Amino acid sequence: MSIASPPRVTAAPSGGRVVEDRPLRHPDTRSRAFMSRRGWWLVAMNFLVPGSAQVLAGNRRLGRFGLGATLALWVIVAVLAISALLAPTALLGFFTGAWVPDFLSLLRPVPLLLAQVLLIAYIVLWVILTVDTLRLVRLVKVGTWSRLGIAAVAIALLVASSGVAAFAATTAGTIRSTIDLVFGESGPSVPPSDGYYNILLLGADSGDGRDSMRFDSISVVSVNAETGATTITGIPRDMPDFPFSEGPMQDLYPDGHRSHTDPTCGWGSGINQLRTEVEVCQDGSALYPDAADNGSSPAIEATKDAAEGIMGIEIPYYVFIDMHGFASLIDALGGVEITVEERLPKGGGPAYTGQPAEEWAIGWIEPGTQRMDGDTAQWYARSRYTTSDFDRMERQRVLQQAILAQFTPQTVLTRFQDVANAGADIVETDLPQSLIPFLAELALKAKEEPVQTIELTPAGGIDEYDPDYAYVQELVRTALHPPTPTPTPTG
Numbered sequence: 001m002s003i004a005s006p007p008r009v010t011a012a013p014s015g016g017r018v019v020e021d022r023p024l025r026h027p028d029t030r031s032r033a034f035m036s037r038r039g040w041w042l043v044a045m046n047f048l049v050p051g052s053a054q055v056l057a058g059n060r061r062l063g064r065f066g067l068g069a070t071l072a073l074w075v076i077v078a079v080l081a082i083s084a085l086l087a088p089t090a091l092l093g094f095f096t097g098a099w100v101p102d103f104l105s106l107l108r109p110v111p112l113l114l115a116q117v118l119l120i121a122y123i124v125l126w127v128i129l130t131v132d133t134l135r136l137v138r139l140v141k142v143g144t145w146s147r148l149g150i151a152a153v154a155i156a157l158l159v160a161s162s163g164v165a166a167f168a169a170t171t172a173g174t175i176r177s178t179i180d181l182v183f184g185e186s187g188p189s190v191p192p193s194d195g196y197y198n199i200l201l202l203g204a205d206s207g208d209g210r211d212s213m214r215f216d217s218i219s220v221v222s223v224n225a226e227t228g229a230t231t232i233t234g235i236p237r238d239m240p241d242f243p244f245s246e247g248p249m250q251d252l253y254p255d256g257h258r259s260h261t262d263p264t265c266g267w268g269s270g271i272n273q274l275r276t277e278v279e280v281c282q283d284g285s286a287l288y289p290d291a292a293d294n295g296s297s298p299a300i301e302a303t304k305d306a307a308e309g310i311m312g313i314e315i316p317y318y319v320f321i322d323m324h325g326f327a328s329l330i331d332a333l334g335g336v337e338i339t340v341e342e343r344l345p346k347g348g349g350p351a352y353t354g355q356p357a358e359e360w361a362i363g364w365i366e367p368g369t370q371r372m373d374g375d376t377a378q379w380y381a382r383s384r385y386t387t388s389d390f391d392r393m394e395r396q397r398v399l400q401q402a403i404l405a406q407f408t409p410q411t412v413l414t415r416f417q418d419v420a421n422a423g424a425d426i427v428e429t430d431l432p433q434s435l436i437p438f439l440a441e442l443a444l445k446a447k448e449e450p451v452q453t454i455e456l457t458p459a460g461g462i463d464e465y466d467p468d469y470a471y472v473q474e475l476v477r478t479a480l481h482p483p484t485p486t487p488t489p490t491g
């Protein structure tokens with residue numbers, strides 16, 4: 001009788017009981033060939049439809065539970081796949097808890113936590129069903145080679161299937177912990193300003209050889225709320241006499257920021273000295289009492305007000321990157337491709353004025369297109385002693401664009417754990433969790449758009465010693481809202 005034949009009912013002689021012959025449930029254990037075929041069938045059914053082996057040959061209650069869990073998993077996967085194709089933003093919003101109101105923000109991690117728990121529970125169920133299937137196979141009754149093959153294949157299929165579920169569970173846990181770490185103290189969500197989400201991007205260079213941490217890389221990323229088109233405006237760290245937008249710093253400096261006579265408050269009047277000034281020489285918590293509650297700090301809020309005053313736009317959010325750990329993110333991405341225009345030294349700089357770079361450099365970045373690891377990329381962004389600060393700003397912008405280009409779906413999927421861990425270690429922000437799905441959608445759109453850059457440097461027509469801030473604001477306004485071309489009359 002074949003495995004697939006219907007049950008046969010036979011009557012025992014002399015009025016004995018009726019016996020139902022089911023080859024899977026009541027096999028002929030005397031035939032090793034038959035038991036081997038039956039064993040392969042059970043292992044295949046356990047992999048393809050977990051629970052079916054128990055329904056046909058074992059504990060029906062366990063089998064029905066396994067079948068129910070399997071069908072539920074298939075339905076959930078189908079719904080997620082359809083949602084990912086038709087409504088990816090809504091799907092991301094559901095798992096990140098963007099639908100949860102602010103006063104219930106503690107519940108935002110629940111969807112990802114629930115997904116993680118369910119996946120782990122299914123892995124446990126799969127292990128139980130596989131072990132029970134091997135029991136039902138009765139390995140001692142099958143042929144020698146089939147005995148080894150059935151056991152090996154059953155374990156391999158278990159590792160493959162549960163491994164996928166384990167990866168998904170780990171990814172859910174990583175996303176949840178990363179969101180909590182990076183966005184844990186985020187402030188309220190605000191609508192786009194004049195059609196743009198403007199985000200202050202700060203890089204603090206606290207690496208070896210530095211005696212303090214200052215905002216040495218200052219940019220504003222403006223993302224079009226409809227198209228995702230991105231404009232990055234670089235603000236020189238030594239930009240002098242800059243105005244502030246309305247707020248406590250404008251009250252202190254109604255005519256623009258001025259140089260300090262107290263050296264403990266910073267050197268000169270550059271915007272990158274605001275951190276030292278607000279934290280050391282001012283009562284920052286009195287100037288910005290709500291900063292900490294909104295996931296920010298007085299120094300960052302003062303820098304926001306300065307960037308708003310310089311550019312003439314509203315900047316509600318910031319992203320802070322610790323450049324000392326920046327290399328780990330680039331390594332997690334597999335490096336970045338950069339075209340180096342001129343030879344650049346690595347190292348902390350000369351010990352005395354006029355010392356040649358050949359004496360103090362610990363290495364060199366050679367010209368040409370190359371794929372940089374994290375350490376090289378960090379020095380590429382930091383190096384400044386043989387070039388100007390404006391050159392360094394341009395290199396930082398080149399590096400930013402190279403990193404954005406490296407954030408492809410393939411890279412993120414294959415290196416997700418490393419990228420998430422590196423990002424959580426070096427990134428702080430007050431972007432609210434409720435904006436994650438929308439910003440992710442804009443990021444996908446932005447991949448199709450060229451990144452526009454504005455450099456507030458002499459190359460961009462800005463006097464580095466006496467900037468015309470009215471001209472700067474007009475420059476930014478024209479870049480973000482270019483005039484509509486006037487149709488040429490015909491006839």
